Amino acid sequence: MLRMWRVGLLSGLALAAAPAHAFIAYVSNEKSNTVSVIDTDSWTVTKTIKVGQRPRGIDFTRDGKFVMVAVGDDDTIQMIDAKTQAVVDSLPSGPDPELFAQDAAGKILYVANENDNTVTVIDLEKRARLGDIQVGVEPEGMTISPDGKTLINTSETTNMAHFIDTSSRQIVANVLVDARPRFAEFKHDSSEVWVSSEIGGTVSIVDPKKHEVIGKVTFEIPGLRKEAIQPVGIGMTKDDKTAFVALGPANRIAVVDVASRKVTKYLLVGQRVWHMAFTPDEKYLLTTNGVSNDVSVIDVAAQKVIKTIQVGELPWGIAIAP
Amino acid sequence: MIRWLAGLIGFGLAATSAFAAEPALIGVGYLGVAGTRSTLSLVEQPAENDGVAGARLAIEDNNTTGKFLGQRFTLEERRIKEGEDPVQAAMALADKNGFIIADLPADALLKVSDALRDRGTLLFNAGAIDERLREADCRANVIHTAPTRAMLADALGQYLVWKKWSRWLLVVGSHDEDKLFADALRRTAARFGAKIVQEKTFEDKGGARRTDSGVTLIQRQMPVFTQGAPAYDVLVAADESEVFGAYLPYRTWDPRPVAGSAGLVPRSWDAAQDQWGAIQMQNRFMKLNARRMTALDMQAWTAARIIGEATSRTSSGDVKKVTDFIKGPDFSVAAFKGTRLTLRDWNWQLRQPILLVDGRMVVSVSPQEGFLHQVSELDTLGYDRPESKCKLK
Numbered sequence: 001m002l003r004m005w006r007v008g009l010l011s012g013l014a015l016a017a018a019p020a021h022a023f024i025a026y027v028s029n030e031k032s033n034t035v036s037v038i039d040t041d042s043w044t045v046t047k048t049i050k051v052g053q054r055p056r057g058i059d060f061t062r063d064g065k066f067v068m069v070a071v072g073d074d075d076t077i078q079m080i081d082a083k084t085q086a087v088v089d090s091l092p093s094g095p096d097p098e099l100f101a102q103d104a105a106g107k108i109l110y111v112a113n114e115n116d117n118t119v120t121v122i123d124l125e126k127r128a129r130l131g132d133i134q135v136g137v138e139p140e141g142m143t144i145s146p147d148g149k150t151l152i153n154t155s156e157t158t159n160m161a162h163f164i165d166t167s168s169r170q171i172v173a174n175v176l177v178d179a180r181p182r183f184a185e186f187k188h189d190s191s192e193v194w195v196s197s198e199i200g201g202t203v204s205i206v207d208p209k210k211h212e213v214i215g216k217v218t219f220e221i222p223g224l225r226k227e228a229i230q231p232v233g234i235g236m237t238k239d240d241k242t243a244f245v246a247l248g249p250a251n252r253i254a255v256v257d258v259a260s261r262k263v264t265k266y267l268l269v270g271q272r273v274w275h276m277a278f279t280p281d282e283k284y285l286l287t288t289n290g291v292s293n294d295v296s297v298i299d300v301a302a303q304k305v306i307k308t309i310q311v312g313e314l315p316w317g318i319a320i321a322p
Numbered sequence: 323m324i325r326w327l328a329g330l331i332g333f334g335l336a337a338t339s340a341f342a343a344e345p346a347l348i349g350v351g352y353l354g355v356a357g358t359r360s361t362l363s364l365v366e367q368p369a370e371n372d373g374v375a376g377a378r379l380a381i382e383d384n385n386t387t388g389k390f391l392g393q394r395f396t397l398e399e400r401r402i403k404e405g406e407d408p409v410q411a412a413m414a415l416a417d418k419n420g421f422i423i424a425d426l427p428a429d430a431l432l433k434v435s436d437a438l439r440d441r442g443t444l445l446f447n448a449g450a451i452d453e454r455l456r457e458a459d460c461r462a463n464v465i466h467t468a469p470t471r472a473m474l475a476d477a478l479g480q481y482l483v484w485k486k487w488s489r490w491l492l493v494v495g496s497h498d499e500d501k502l503f504a505d506a507l508r509r510t511a512a513r514f515g516a517k518i519v520q521e522k523t524f525e526d527k528g529g530a531r532r533t534d535s536g537v538t539l540i541q542r543q544m545p546v547f548t549q550g551a552p553a554y555d556v557l558v559a560a561d562e563s564e565v566f567g568a569y570l571p572y573r574t575w576d577p578r579p580v581a582g583s584a585g586l587v588p589r590s591w592d593a594a595q596d597q598w599g600a601i602q603m604q605n606r607f608m609k610l611n612a613r614r615m616t617a618l619d620m621q622a623w624t625a626a627r628i629i630g631e632a633t634s635r636t637s638s639g640d641v642k643k644v645t646d647f648i649k650g651p652d653f654s655v656a657a658f659k660g661t662r663l664t665l666r667d668w669n670w671q672l673r674q675p676i677l678l679v680d681g682r683m684v685v686s687v688s689p690q691e692g693f694l695h696q697v698s699e700l701d702t703l704g705y706d707r708p709e710s711k712c713k714l715k
Contacts, residue, residue, distance in 0.1 A: 096602070114602045117386055136390065137383045138602050156599060157627075157656070158387040159634065174390040176634060179656040180599075199656040225699060227661040249660075 023279045024321045025286055026067045026080070027295055028055035029312025035069060036295075036311040037085060038286070040279055040320075043297060043307050047085050051078055057099035058317040061124065062106025067319060070097040070111070077111065077122075082321060092129045094120035099183075099317075101142035101151065103166065110151050112139035119153050121169060133169050135162045141183040146190050150208060154181035154195055161195050161204075163211060173211035177204040183275075185234040185243075187258070196231035196245060203231055203245055205261065217261050219247060219254055233275035235285055237300070244285055244298070246273040253287060253296075255303055267305055269296035277318040288315035345394040346639040348384075350626055351415035351422040352377050353408070353434070354449075356401040360531050362568040365681075368616065373425045373448060374399050375611040376619030379603075380626030382610065384633075393633055397626075402430075409437045416443045420641035423625045425449030425618065428459070435461040444645045446625035449618060452502070456669040457705065460712035465648065466671045467624045471506040473704035474588040477676030477688035478558075478581055479510035480702070484690045487555035487579070488516045491548070493570070496525045497563040504560040507582065519552045524566045531564070544573035551576065558582040585680065588688070591620030592679040597687075600658035624657050624672065631655050660687070664698070669712040673700035 022041030028051075029036060035055060037047040052071030059068055060082070067080040070093065077091040077100065093100075096115035102108065102124065109122040118132040119139055136158025143152050144166070151164040154177070161184060163173040178200020185194045192214070193206045203217040219229045230248035236258065237243075243256040249272050255265040270289025278285050278300070285298040288311075295315060297307040358368045369375070377397060384395045398419055400411045408430040415422055416438055423446045424431055432455070435445050439461075447455060447466045455461075456470055482488070490511060494504040504521075511518050524547070548557065548570070557574055559582040561567030567583035579585055593614035596604065603623075607615040615623075632644045632653070647653060649670070654662040659675045666673060678686045693702040701707075 096605075114599075115605055137386045138599065155387075156602075157383055158390070159631075159656075160387070160390060162390075171390075176391075179631075179654060179662060199654070199662045201662070227698070 021281060023281075024082075025277065025279075025295075026058055026060075026069075026319050026321075027286075027288055027311050027315050028058045028069050028317045029293075029314060030054055030056055030290070030316040031314035032312035033071075034312045035067070035080065036315070038295065038309060038311070040284065040286075043309055045309065045311060048312065049080060049085055049087065051080070051087055052076065052090075056316045057097065057112075058319045059100065059102070060319050060322060062102065062104075062322075064322045068100070068109070069317075070100060072096045072098055072114070077109075089127065091122055091124075091127055092120075093122065094118060094129070094132065098140055099142045101144045103144060104146075104148045108166075110142055110144070110153075112142050112153060114138050114140065114156075117155070119151070119164070131169065133164055133171070135164075135171070136160050136174075141181060141195065143184040143186055143193070145186055145193075145208060146188060152184045152186075152193055152195075152208075154184055156180045156182065156198075159197075159200075161193065161206060163208070175204075175206050175211050175213060177206070177213065178202045178216075182232045183234055185236055187236060187240045188238055189240055194234050194236070194243065196234055198230045198232055198248065201226060201229045201231065203234065203256075215261050217243075217245065217254075217256055217263070219245075219250075219263060221247075221250060221252065221266055224250055233273075233287070235276045235278055237278075237282060242300075244276060246276055246287060248272055248274065249291075251289075253285075253298065265303055267298060267303065269298075269305055270294045270308060274315075275317045277320045279320055280322055286318055286320070288318050290314045290316065345388065345392045348388075348393055348395045348629070348633055348639040349419035349421070350377070350381065350395060350397050350629060351412075351419035352397060352399045352425075352622070353412055353415055353422055354399070354401050354425040355427070355430075356403045359564070361564045362531055362566075366568075368618070369611075369613055371611065372616055373618040373622045375607070375613075376615065376621070376623035377423050377448075377626045379607050379610050379619075380623040380630065383606075384626065384630030387630060387634055391634055391637060393637075393639060395626075395630065408434050412438060416441055420444065420639075420644075421629050422446070423448050423622050425622065428452040428455055431455065431464070432459055432461070435464050439463055442641055442645075444641060444648070446628070448621040448625050453506070453705070456671050457711045460669045460714055462670075462714040464670060465625070465628065465665065466669075467621045467628070469590050469674060469676060470671065470704050471503050472509060473674075474676060475503065475506035475510040476513070476703045478586065478588040478678060479507070479514045479516060480688045480690040480693050481586075481678050481686050482556055482558075482581065483514045483516055484692070489554045489556075490516055490518050491551045491554040491557045491578070492518045492521045493548075493557060493559045493561075493566075494521060494523050495561040495563050495565050495567075496523060497565070499562040500560045500565075503562050503583070507558055507560060518558075519554045522547070522551075524561070526563065526565045540569045541573060544569050545575045548573075549575040554578060556581055557585075559584050586678050586685055587680070588676050588678055589617045590674060590676060591615065591617045592677050592684060594679060594683050595658070595677055597684070598658050598660040603658050620657070624655065624663070627657065628655050628672075661700075666701070666707070668707050668710050669714065671704070673698060673703075675700065676703060 136155025
């Protein structure tokens with residue numbers, strides 16, 4: 001009751017302050033082979049798009065015209081037209097694509113191929129494969145430095161973050177982190193890369209110049225055994241002050257003070273929370289909760305979960321239209 | 323190759339504490355027994371390379387990582403024939419390899435571990451599930467990646483109790499290992515509050531596992547054998563010797579499910595396991611070995627990965643250093659089971675979730691919800707620290 005009242009108040013305020021700006025979120029449902037489209041004004045699923053098998057990594061092209069979704073079991077990345085909300089094309093990604101990153105111009109796409117220990121480089125305009133980079137066993141997490149010069153790939157069984165020079169496409173450094181690194185995220189000022197380790201249960205903070213682990217975020221939740229804390233997705237606010245870390249089967253998002261690297265709060269969300277995305281105005285953070293088949297909406301400023309939206313089965317990744 | 327070199331040089335430049343240009347060689351030996359055992363089901367017949375195929379994949383995985391760290395792993399395989407001395411074979415392997423993965427019967431493993439003690443070789447028991455190797459006969463130089471009979475029995479028992487199938491009809495084979503598994507199942511029943519309503523022994527009277535018209539005979543024998551049992555929920559079979567277990571499902575007098583050595587079986591791994599990123603591993607295994615991955619393959623893979631994990635964390639191939647790290651408080655390894663795996667420091671048994679499989683699917687994974695423990699829920703499987711008789715030496 002209290003919660004309903006609060007939600008009502010919040011949306012009411014938003015309406016009063018400025019015309020509400022609705023965004024559109026796309027959620028990949030790993031088991032349903034669908035993408036759910038969520039309207040952030042009404043917080044409802046407005047469409048469910050059928051895609052290929054095992055959709056996971058998902059992102060918009062820089063121009064906002066297409067949503068790219070990696071459909072691992074079909075060995076490709078499908079392109080959804082954001083206007084018609086239908087699959088219109090696919091990219092030559094290499095076998096079993098999972099996560100990908102694109103350069104600032106939106107011209108080059110780098111794809112982690114879990115099955116053959118490579119990162120595939122794709123020309124997005126020509127939709128052609130430019131080459132492969134050999135990395136460690138089971139490449140997964142992918143991110144590009146804000147200046148576009150360094151690509152970071154994490155490999156899950158090798159337990160490393162590989163630093164790749166995007167111009168030469170060569171590995172320049174390998175940094176050992178804790179077990180099963182899943183995701184990497186740069187601070188917006190480029191001073192740190194945060195790498196989550198699912199089985200290690202930590203987030204390693206890497207100095208991208210010295211290529212060294214300079215700190216670690218650890219998690220402790222009373223009443224929860226250590227093994228259940230499995231960090232995966234990371235989201236950082238644009239001012240680099242607050243990071244949100246999805247803790248998988250711990251069913252919580254950790255709110256981390258970036259400066260002190262300490263957890264300030266744990267937010268209870270749905271079950272097995274994996275990935276997340278901010279609305280462009282950074283008012284809300286949406287998380288995908290795989291086992292409870294829903295998306296939690298977090299009010300970023302209040303650091304509170306305000307809503308839950310049912311989507312398809314095993315929601316995995318999420319992207320919000322720019 | 324050129325790309326590999328470039329990566330290597332790049333790394334040397336970036337990290338000032340560079341390694342020598344020559345990669346450090348880390349030798350891993352694999353010691354097994356020649357020949358394969360016969361199973362009732364033709365589809366479960368183990369391949370000649372059962373076990374070592376898993377070690378081979380882990381060595382490949384370690385080498386992919388090793389190229390970034392200047393480490394190179396090799397695998398040397400030895401199979402002993404009947405009557406051959408395991409100690410001699412182990413000593414020969416230990417000349418070139420600081421680590422040996424063994425798939426040996428308990429007695430042979432004990433002889434080998436005692437013979438290698440003063441050489442500092444670290445031994446991994448990937449095959450033997452005998453309790454005594456972790457209890458009265460435990461050894462400080464052996465890490466056990468194979469689960470124990472008690473761990474397997476507890477994993478199954480937790481599920482049966484969760485399912486409220488708490489009245490068990492226990493059918494035991496006439497061989498020693500069948501009796502040991504039955505002991506473990508009785509202990510499980512007592513721990514988790516199940517009741518064994520009756521025990522039956524299935525005598526092995528010899529005979530072939532492959533016959534031309536066996537199915538007709540089995541269909542007549544099994545209902546009669548299970549006739550007249552008191553009311554029960556599930557038939558639990560202890561038949562490690564593969565004499566009768568697989569004949570029971572669908573043929574019991576009363577329509578009841580079968581578990582244990584047939585039906586719902588507890589295992590460290592299964593070809594159907596696809597959760598927690600395991601599909602990548604299953605694909606890699608299939609690509610390398612052109613067959614599906616068994617529990618023994620996984621136990622050997624885990625052993626070789628433990629070595630690789632420790633060599634990369636210590637950036638060393640020194641056996642003493644690596645062994646100390648493996649036995650240290652910070653050690654854990656990821657093995658596609660949804661949780662980190664650690665070692666029980668009182669007997670060097672690997673803690674691990676156990677899969678319950680039916681031959682086609684993973685039905686469940688134990689420990690089951692609600693079986694709690696103050697240290698690790700994985701310690702609800704098998705003998706716990708306070709019960710252990712192990713004194714490491």
